Amino acid sequence: xxxxxxxxxxxxxxxxxxxxFVTCLADLFRxxxxxxxxxxxEQANCEVTVPPSQTCCGQPAYNSGDYEATVPLAxxxxxxxxxxxxxxxPSGSCAGMICQHYPRLLEGEWRDRALQLASKTFELTTFxxxxxxxxxxxxxxxxxPTITYHDACAGLRELNIKEQPRQLLQELCGVAVKELDQSxxxxxxxxxxxxxxxxxxxxxxxxxxxxxxATGAKILTGGDLGCLLNLAGRAQRQGEDLEIRHIxxxxxxxxxxxxxxxxxxx
Amino acid sequence: xxxxxxxxxFAKLRTASRGGSAEAIDRERQxxxxxxxxxxxxxxxxxxxxxxxxxxxxxxxxxxxxxxxVKAVAQYLYQYFRSHRLVAGNDPRLAAMPWRDxxxxxxxxGIETGEPVALSFAHLAVAETGAIVTYTGKANPxxxxxxxxxxxxxxxRNDLVATQEQAWTRINQDMEKRGRxxxxxxxxxxxxxxxxxGQLVYGxxxxxxxxxxxxxxxxxxxxxRAHSAVT
Amino acid sequence: MEQRSxxxxxxxxxxxxxxxxxxxxxxxxxxxxxxxxxxxxxxxDFESLRQQMKQVRQHSLDNLAHYLTQFEQEAVxxxxxxxxxRDAEELNSIVLDIxxxxxxxxxxxxxxxxxxxxGLNSFLQRAGLDVxxxxxxxxxxxxxxxxxxxxxxxxxxxxxxxxxxxxKDKHDLGPRALEDTTDMVAEAxxxxxxxxxxxEVGIIGANALIAENGYSMLVxxxxxxxxxxxxxxxxxxxxxxxxILPRAEDATAMLRLLAxxxxxxSQTAYTSFYSGPSRDxxxxxxxxxxxxxxDNARSEMLTGDYRExxxxxxxxxxxxxxxxxxxxxxxxxxxxxxxxxxSVLTPLLTSLEQSNALPNACTSCGRCAEVCPxxxxxxxxxxxxxxxxxxxxxxxxxxxxGLKLHAWVSQQPWLYRALTATIIPLLHLMGRRRGSFxxxxxxxxxxxxxxxxxxxxxxxxxxxxxxxxxxNE
Numbered sequence: 001x002x003x004x005x006x007x008x009x010x011x012x013x014x015x016x017x018x019x020x021f022v023t024c025l026a027d028l029f030r031x032x033x034x035x036x037x038x039x040x041x042e043q044a045n046c047e048v049t050v051p052p053s054q055t056c057c058g059q060p061a062y063n064s065g066d067y068e069a070t071v072p073l074a075x076x077x078x079x080x081x082x083x084x085x086x087x088x089x090p091s092g093s094c095a096g097m098i099c100q101h102y103p104r105l106l107e108g109e110w111r112d113r114a115l116q117l118a119s120k121t122f123e124l125t126t127f128x129x130x131x132x133x134x135x136x137x138x139x140x141x142x143x144x145p146t147i148t149y150h151d152a153c154a155g156l157r158e159l160n161i162k163e164q165p166r167q168l169l170q171e172l173c174g175v176a177v178k179e180l181d182q183s184x185x186x187x188x189x190x191x192x193x194x195x196x197x198x199x200x201x202x203x204x205x206x207x208x209x210x211x212x213x214a215t216g217a218k219i220l221t222g223g224d225l226g227c228l229l230n231l232a233g234r235a236q237r238q239g240e241d242l243e244i245r246h247i248x249x250x251x252x253x254x255x256x257x258x259x260x261x262x263x264x265x266x
Numbered sequence: 267x268x269x270x271x272x273x274x275x276f277a278k279l280r281t282a283s284r285g286g287s288a289e290a291i292d293r294e295r296q297x298x299x300x301x302x303x304x305x306x307x308x309x310x311x312x313x314x315x316x317x318x319x320x321x322x323x324x325x326x327x328x329x330x331x332x333x334x335x336v337k338a339v340a341q342y343l344y345q346y347f348r349s350h351r352l353v354a355g356n357d358p359r360l361a362a363m364p365w366r367d368x369x370x371x372x373x374x375x376g377i378e379t380g381e382p383v384a385l386s387f388a389h390l391a392v393a394e395t396g397a398i399v400t401y402t403g404k405a406n407p408x409x410x411x412x413x414x415x416x417x418x419x420x421x422x423r424n425d426l427v428a429t430q431e432q433a434w435t436r437i438n439q440d441m442e443k444r445g446r447x448x449x450x451x452x453x454x455x456x457x458x459x460x461x462x463x464g465q466l467v468y469g470x471x472x473x474x475x476x477x478x479x480x481x482x483x484x485x486x487x488x489x490x491r492a493h494s495a496v497t
Numbered sequence: 498m499e500q501r502s503x504x505x506x507x508x509x510x511x512x513x514x515x516x517x518x519x520x521x522x523x524x525x526x527x528x529x530x531x532x533x534x535x536x537x538x539x540x541x542d543f544e545s546l547r548q549q550m551k552q553v554r555q556h557s558l559d560n561l562a563h564y565l566t567q568f569e570q571e572a573v574x575x576x577x578x579x580x581x582x583r584d585a586e587e588l589n590s591i592v593l594d595i596x597x598x599x600x601x602x603x604x605x606x607x608x609x610x611x612x613x614x615x616g617l618n619s620f621l622q623r624a625g626l627d628v629x630x631x632x633x634x635x636x637x638x639x640x641x642x643x644x645x646x647x648x649x650x651x652x653x654x655x656x657x658x659x660x661x662x663x664x665k666d667k668h669d670l671g672p673r674a675l676e677d678t679t680d681m682v683a684e685a686x687x688x689x690x691x692x693x694x695x696x697e698v699g700i701i702g703a704n705a706l707i708a709e710n711g712y713s714m715l716v717x718x719x720x721x722x723x724x725x726x727x728x729x730x731x732x733x734x735x736x737x738x739x740x741i742l743p744r745a746e747d748a749t750a751m752l753r754l755l756a757x758x759x760x761x762x763s764q765t766a767y768t769s770f771y772s773g774p775s776r777d778x779x780x781x782x783x784x785x786x787x788x789x790x791x792d793n794a795r796s797e798m799l800t801g802d803y804r805e806x807x808x809x810x811x812x813x814x815x816x817x818x819x820x821x822x823x824x825x826x827x828x829x830x831x832x833x834x835x836x837x838x839x840s841v842l843t844p845l846l847t848s849l850e851q852s853n854a855l856p857n858a859c860t861s862c863g864r865c866a867e868v869c870p871x872x873x874x875x876x877x878x879x880x881x882x883x884x885x886x887x888x889x890x891x892x893x894x895x896x897x898x899g900l901k902l903h904a905w906v907s908q909q910p911w912l913y914r915a916l917t918a919t920i921i922p923l924l925h926l927m928g929r930r931r932g933s934f935x936x937x938x939x940x941x942x943x944x945x946x947x948x949x950x951x952x953x954x955x956x957x958x959x960x961x962x963x964x965x966x967x968x969n970e
Contacts, residue, residue: 022957024907028921029950031957031968039966050961053910061904063861064896065883069904076908104877153862182527186820190860192896195942197858199510202946203824204860207523233947236933257968261950263932271792272581275738276562278796283562291560295743298556301549301750304541304763321763356780376780379694395752395764407780408727412720413690430749437745446575446710448775448782449727452768457720459682460760461634461650463657464525467682470633471689472720472766 016132018046019084021077021098021121023091024056025225026246032257033225036248037090037124043252044132046088051080057097063191067105074102078113086131087121090248091224092155095123100158123155124248125164125223136172144169144250145218149177150208150231152224153186165223165247172251178215182207189230205234212242219243219259221250232261303394303429307495311393311428312484315421316492318396322455323468324476326492328484332363338479339418340368343383346416346475353377353414354385357405360420376407377414384414384473389440390425391478392433397454398478399433401440401447408449412457417473419453423482498616498644501831502843502852508829509858518654518826525653526823532761533814533868540757547872550750554808554871557708557741558799564708564741565790571711572788575773580789581738585615588791592617592700592733593624595787599731601626601697605689607715607722608632609702610648610811611791612735613833614846617700629692631721633685640667646827648834649759649813654826657681689721699725699783703736704810705751706788709744712770713788716755720767732783734771739795739807745770751810754870758812794846803878806841808871815865815875821858830855837865837875844882853891856882914958921956928952 018041026033034050041048058073077098081087089095098121102114128134147169155161166177188194188204195201209231212220220235220242222228232244243259258264286294306314307321316326327342329335343349354360354372365372377384386406388398398419400406411417427433437450457472468474485491501508513519537543557564569579582588588611596604604626606612618639621628630639634652638645641663645651652660661675664684675681701722703713713734715722726732742748756762775782798807816822816836827835832852834842840855856879865875886892906913928934928951937949953968954960960968 027957028917029952031953031955031960034957034961035965035967050958052958052962055907055910055913056903058904058907061900063880063883064892064900065856065880065885065887066897066900066904067884067887069901073904073908153860153864157863157867184864186860186862186864188820188860190862192900193857193860194946195940196896197506197509197821198942198945199506199513200821200824200858201860203513204820205947229950230947232950233933233943236948236950237935237946254967257953258932261933261948263928263930263951271583271587272579274583275581275790275792275796276565278792279562279565279738279799282796282799284559286560286563288563291563294560295556298552299545299549301753302542302545304539304753318763322766397764397768402727402779402782403776404778404780408723409781412724412727430752431746434746434749441710445776446712446772448772448779450712450770451723452764453766454764454768455766457766458718459633460718461632461637461652462655462660462678462681463521464528464650464653465657465678467679469686470682470719470721471631471686471693471724 016046017085018048019081019087020048020050021054021081021087021089021094022050023089023094023225025229026090029229030225030246030260032254033090033246033248036246036252036254037088039252040124040128040134040248041088041132043137044128044134046132054080057094059093059097059191062097062101062105070105074105074114075110078102078110078117081121082113082117085120086127087117088124088127089121090124090246092123092152092159092161093224093226095121096154096158123159123161123223125168126159126161129164129167134168134172144173144175146178146216147175147219147221147250148180148212148215148217150180150187150212150220150222150227151183152222152227155223156184161223168251173253178217180211180215182211187227187230189226191226194230205230209234209238209240213240219245219250221245221247223247228260232259236261303431306393306428311426312423312480313488313491315391315393315396315426316480316488317495318393319478320492320496322396324396324455324478326489327477327479328489329479329481330483333367335420335479335481336363336365336368336370339385340370342418342477343370347382352383352385352418353381353410355404355406355410357387359387360385377410382415383418384410385418385420386410388419388421388425390427390433390436391421392427392430392452394429395452395454397452399437400451400453402449402451403447408451411451411453412472414473415469416475416477418477418479420479420481423480423484498613498833500847500851502847503831503854505829505831505854505858508831509825512825512829517656521654521656522823522826526817529761529817533758533817536757536761536763539763540753546750546753547870550754550870551808551872553742553747553750557743558739558804558807561739561741561799564743565738567708568706568711568741571709572773575711576786577711577773578787580787582789582791584793588615588735588789589617589620591789592735593621595731595733596621596626596698599697601731603692603696604628604698604700605692605696605725605729606630607701607717607725608635608651609700609735610833611702611737612700613645614793615791617735629689629696631689631693631725632719633682636685636689637663644828645833646835647813647816648811654828693724693728696729698731698733699729700733700735701725703734703740704755705742705748706736706740707745707748707770708741710772712745712772714748715769715771716765717767718765723767723769726769726771727782730784732786734786734788735791737791737793737795755810755812758814758868758870798845802881803841803845805873806845806878808873809838810871812870814868814870818864818868820862821860837879841875841878841882849882849885849889850891853886856886917956918959921952922954925952925954
């Protein structure tokens with residue numbers, strides 16, 4: 001499963017140098033996620049830089065089977081990120097791409113470099129619970145309504161992300177997740193799958209949304225924007241009264257930003 | 267045609283196989299890790315076996331000696347059939363039982379149409395799986411396991427082993443002594459199917475009831491303990 | 498069997514419209530993972546067990562020529578006649594020859610996916626034989642003239658009501674009402690018992706072949722396979738060349754995982770090992786036994802990139818845990834093997850050209866690999882098949898070129914920034930009022946089923962470069 005090595009970490013008073021890999025979906029559709037990530041990392045005593053030439057990790061081509069198109073992009077990402085002490089990614093699937101799939105895709109020297117990068121690359125909630133160990137702010141942050149959590153598949157199964165977000169919601173926001181039934185089943189996003197097989201994807205996202213609504217929660221959150229865009233789009237289509245937000249936004253108490261797919265002008 | 271198919275397939279497989287002497291291959295096989303057996307539901311092997319029989323939806327009884335054994339069989343027959351008849355394989359151990367003392371009328375041989383109850387004597391039994399093992403042959407016609415509505419199986423507690431690996435050690439020893447039986451049947455419960463809407467129904471083709479009587483010295487409260495472990 | 502894998506999307510669409518079946522699939526998709534996980538917990542150390550099985554299977558496949566030679570010798574020594582078939586047609590004609598040599602008219606069959614693969618039933622029936630499937634699920638679909646929808650429970654798509662109607666139609670029921678499933682099972686039992694007693698030939702599959710002693714292993718719950726193996730005078734075991742295990746003990750890990758993974762039982766009711774024809778002094782058993790070993794692309798798989806697929810033990814856990822299988826059911830896959838294992842096997846056993854939709858029926862969610870008792874990395878194999886699909890240019894060019902372009906633009910940060918800094922604010926303006934789009938050109942796949950969330954004002958990189966700390970500043 002997660003082969004990340006949790007090596008030596010600096011003493012708690014020294015700040016850690018972290019490069020944020022924003023992910024293309026956060027960059028394009030939800031800058032709030034990246035801003036929240038920076039805020040959380042700073043709260044965890046990290047010095048955050050955003051390597052300016054980053055774009056996309058290459059999942060769309062890779063998962064569609066175009067390995068030839070993915071290889072140069074993966075190398076580029078490695079070159080951009082490898083000078084960092086730590087790389088933090090607010091997405092389980094993009095972190096999984098770097099940690100699990102780059103070493104599978106690349107060969108020779110590049111594979112070694114991929115493994116090296118994988119050993120210091122972390123998904124956001126894992127980093128905040130296991131490496132930088134964020135502490136709650138002294139003043140109580142925004143009061144949160146009931147929350148349910150969608151475990152995105154790549155994070156759950158490639159990186160063992162299950163307890164980390166729940167622990168952070170408890171420690172930083174004082175809320176317990178209201179668990180949704182069938183929580184380990186895919187929401188039907190699957191990258192290009194949702195556009196290639198829309199009818200099946202629609203059935204899956206409909207089921208996931210039903211399970212989320214059945215919890216009675218006001219907010220559905222998760223760690224992967226792909227799933228959240230899918231779920232938010234479906235919720236909007238069905239006219240459901242459910243706010244969908246990325247976990248990073250909730251953890252830093254940002255409820256001002258309109259939920260994903262909503263205008264805030266209602 | 268078949269001969270050319272054979273040589274063509276083997277030629278392909280030889281190219282694909284790693285090669286090496288039979289000894290080297292065997293040495294490599296010896297080095298493979300072992301498969302851990304599941305934790306037994308009770309430390310005592312008889313109890314673990316009976317619990318697993320119950321989990322397999324069999325029913326259980328115990329009998330210390332031969333007199334008690336025939337009585338236990340008679341009781342079962344009477345309870346379900348108000349009858350004393352059954353069919354049993356030509357197993358000398360079964361033939362030697364004092365059936366008349368309990369009024370049981372066994373017919374020895376292969377099962378015939380309309381006979382609802384068959385009795386077998388297990389060759390061995392496996393606590394891990396709650397399975398009984400029989401070898402096909404005169405003592406155990408395969409049809410006697412498969413065609414009756416009810417199967418009663420006697421298991422001598424001395425023939426009880428803990429794990430599947432131990433069962434194979436015994437079976438391999440038997441094969442060395444007496445050659446390979448045509449069939450080795452591990453039976454773990456009544457015949458069942460869930461092919462219609464996933465609903466479990468017993469008696470698909472074989473027995474709908476499967477009754478195990480464990481012979482030999484066992485703790486007095488073992489049946490109660492086994493039942494309480496399953497409920 | 499006629500293949501309809503490439504109309505997967507249409508098949509799926511049709512399946513989704515059948516609400517009765519969809520509802521039953523949903524409830525099975527909830528139930529079967531619960532049954533499995535309880536049973537696996539009870540097994541103790543799942544990871545050690547599957548690693549052991551993987552080692553045994555890899556070792557057996559590494560040395561397949563050796564072990565198959567050994568199996569053949571032992572099986573012949575046990576009195577079997579051995580046959581080898583390169584492909585489906587050869588297996589079918591070998592079996593027909595054997596039946597004809599015995600002037601057999603009636604054949605009973607245990608469940609065998611291999612003979613589904615070769616289309617044996619219809620082949621024998623065309624030659625005038627009366628072939629009866631005896632596994633209840635197989636019997637039901639044979640009567641209904643359908644194909645299996647699941648490799649373990651082939652008639653799971655049918656409701657009890659449909660089975661009742663089917664039996665009313667096909668059987669002479671008289672006053673029997675067949676009120677519940679117990680009645681229907683009893684009905685099938687009675688009808689099939691006659692067939693067992695009359696059949697001249699029994700055909701079964703095998704879950705494993707034991708090299709050291711020439712036994713074949715058969716695992717069932719109903720006992721029908723054992724009746725096929727014991728009652729008719731001639732027995733034919735049909736399986737594939739890759740099913741070999743070195744020794745009987747090596748089946749132990751497989752047995753500890755197979756039923757637990759398949760049905761959530763700790764083991765099936767019947768686990769049988771058969772060595773050959775009736776011995777001197779035996780009171781029953783077949784007089785003549787044949788073993789037919791099919792290759793049908795397995796030897797190619799052995800040297801290819803998808804070799805791990807040969808380690809599959811056909812438990813069906815990947816089907817039961819696949820949300821796509823749960824959504825559309827087995828028939829949508831259009832051939833013999835459905836679900837994740839079928840989406841790998843079908844292109845390998847038929848051709849990628851005939852089935853390139855199947856490897857795309859996957860979200861890479863990884864649930865199949867997580868539960869696979871053989872530890873087969875199914876999502877990786879499916880992605881590799883999509884790689885071949887790309888190389889062979891089988892996927893729509895719109896997709897292929899679009900993804901290539903995206904990957905290329907992503908390697909030119911300045912271009913990427915310029916494009917996204919133009920498009921994103923525009924999209925934001927267009928979607929600002931509602932927050933999401935109900936229709937978008939070039940994204941109908943997405944917007945058919947859900948709205949497309951509008952982006953925030955600008956890209957993060959634009960905002961960050963401008964020194965902003967929040968998207969709304």
